Amino acid sequence: MDIDQDKVVGLTYELRADNEGGQLIQKVDENSPFYFLFGHNNVIKGFESNLKGKSTGDDFGFSIPSDEAYGPVRKEAIVELDKKVFNFPDKGKEDEMLQVGNSLALQDQNGNPLDGVVLSVDEEKVKMDFNHPLAGVNLYFTGEILEVREATDSEVDHGHVHADGAHS
Numbered sequence: 001m002d003i004d005q006d007k008v009v010g011l012t013y014e015l016r017a018d019n020e021g022g023q024l025i026q027k028v029d030e031n032s033p034f035y036f037l038f039g040h041n042n043v044i045k046g047f048e049s050n051l052k053g054k055s056t057g058d059d060f061g062f063s064i065p066s067d068e069a070y071g072p073v074r075k076e077a078i079v080e081l082d083k084k085v086f087n088f089p090d091k092g093k094e095d096e097m098l099q100v101g102n103s104l105a106l107q108d109q110n111g112n113p114l115d116g117v118v119l120s121v122d123e124e125k126v127k128m129d130f131n132h133p134l135a136g137v138n139l140y141f142t143g144e145i146l147e148v149r150e151a152t153d154s155e156v157d158h159g160h161v162h163a164d165g166a167h168s
Contacts, residue, residue, distance in 0.1 A: 001148045003054050005039035008151050008161050011051075013143030020061065020140055033146050040159045044069050047141065054145050061142040066135070073136040080125045098126055 003009055010033045016022035028034045036042045038051075046064035054060060066072060088094035097104065098121045106114045116128035155162050 001055060001150075003038055003051050003145070003148050006151045006156050007038045008035060008147070008149045008155065009038050009051065009145065010035045010147035011143050011145050013141050016140045016142075018138050018140060019063070020142065022140055025134070025137075025139075028143075030146065035147075035161045035163075037151055037155055037159065037161050042160060046139075050141070051145070054148075056145055056148050058145045059143070060145070062140070064139045064141070066138050069139050070132040070134040070137070073131050077130040077135075078119065078127065079130065080127050083121075083124055083126055086126070104128070 001007065011028075012030050012033055013026075013028050014024060015026040016024055038048060044064065046068040050062040050064070051060065083094075083098075086094065086098070088097065098118055100118055100120060102118045104116055104118065106116060108114055114130055116130045117133075119127040119129050121127075152162065
């Protein structure tokens with residue numbers, strides 16, 4: 001069976017920066033394969049377009065330029081926030097959380113979740129980067145297709161794979 005719309009795909013992969021010899025970003029092996037419902041915007045589009053038509057047992061290797069993956073680094077996503085917006089209950093927690101390199105889960109003024117990385121901290125301001133961690137990175141995937149199957153009606157209706165036939 002070929003990978004196409006409304007198929008459940010199970011695969012292993014290695015994700016590297018730039019090319020086959022680039023820095024390893026993520027590895028998914030056969031002990032815990034990655035499953036997704038093809039054609040339902042559950043993965044970046046470049047990933048799907050490179051897998052379309054492949055079958056169980058097929059190997060793959062392909063590049064996705066950053067503009068077709070997580071986009072370029074956007075300068076407007078790097079912002080300075082007033083330290084007061086963090087509302088830490090005590091100074092010790094503030095010192096622990098507001099460390100350069102820490103990733104913080106925040107919300108915007110409308111309650112939407114935002115993940116940001118602390119770039120710098122001074123007495124009054126915290127500089128944060130809200131770009132996706134892989135923004136500006138060209139991606140290179142290698143892997144193997146382990147399974148391709150028809151999605152259940154429930155999976156198609158919900159737009160995602162159900163583990164062992166159960167909704168989770």
